[in-house]
Amino acid sequence: MDQLNSYLILSAILFSLGLYTVVTRRNAVAILMGVELILNAANINFVAFSKFVTHSLDGHLISVFIIMLAAAEAAVALAIVLNLYNDRRHINVDEANALKQ
Amino acid sequence: MADFIFWIIWALIVASAALVAFGNNLIHSVFALMGTFLGVAGIYIFLNADFLAVTQIVVYVGGILVLLVFGIMLTNKISSAQISQSSVQKWLGLIVVLGVLTIILTAVLPHDWVGSITPMAFNETVAGIGKLLFTEYLILFEIASVLLLGALIGAATLARKEL
Known part of the structure; x- marks a missing residue:
């Protein structure tokens, strides 16, 4: 727990799982969940480097802003998903390939 | 003892994130995502980030997760509790992601980060x-x-x- 590498490995695994979710899922909400995993992985890295390398609070500040951006992104993305569902009765992103039907 | 708890949380995060990525039931994935978020909050506590840990729980578990559940409930017929989800091109995705993971680890781990010998002591x-x-x-x-x-x-x- 006092090793930077254990946090970096955790963050890399979390990022990979999030990336896998984003590239393979068809459901738009599941893709959003993958994006949240990726943002969490980035946050862990920022805070870990803040503790082990820079010894300052700047990483914490960036993490606060990332969490705020994630909240805004989730709200707007879910509004878009709901519109997509109202329009086509499904939210499979691989079938949503036209701007208008 | 603290070491033990750290690795428990570490395993919890990886396992629940794997369930998010590989699970077949969307509802199970969302609840696994809650495990990931809570685990990351625990990791923040190990990293001396008390404010961030609380923010993580309030914003992610209390806000974003509820939004995601709303998104699932409003876009599926919830008469059947089993809300399945499918994936496309699993093997290609797995190969690409494993490649990315290997690249990240080989780039990051051998690097000698300046100052990583003495971690910052805890201050609020x-x-x-x-x-x-x-x-x-x-x-x-x-x-x-x-x-x-x-x-x-x-x-x-x-x-x-x-x-």
Whole structure:
């Protein structure tokens, strides 16, 4: 727990799982969940480097802003998903390939 | 003891994130995502980030996760509790992602990070974050407030029935 590498490995695994979710899922909400995993992985890295390398609070500040951006992104993305569902009765992103039907 | 708890949380995060990525039931994935978020909050505590740990629980578990559940409930017929989800091109995705993971680990792990020998001792971070927020990061703070307002108005406009 006092090793930077254990946090970096955790963050890399979390990022990979999030990336896998984003590239393979068809459901738009599941893709959003993958994006949240990726943002969490980035946050862990920022805070870990803040503790082990820079010894300052700047990483914490960036993490606060990332969490705020994630909240805004989730709200707007879910509004878009709901519109997509109202329009086509499904939210499979691989079938949503036209701007208008 | 602390070491043991750390590795428990570490395993919890990886296992629940794997369930998010590989699970077949969307509801199970969302609840596994809650495990990931809570685990990351625990990791923040190990990293001396008390304010961030609480923010993580309040914003992610209390806000974003509820939004995601709403998104699932509003876009599926919930008469059947089994809300399945499918994936496309699993093997190709797995190969690409494993490649990315290998690249990240080989790039990051051998590097000798300056100062990584002495981790920062624990101090409470709330006062420091507040000070930085209103001095060095003031512009970012104001832009963030405008962005939140824009996201609020944008989401409300998009979600209306008559667009």
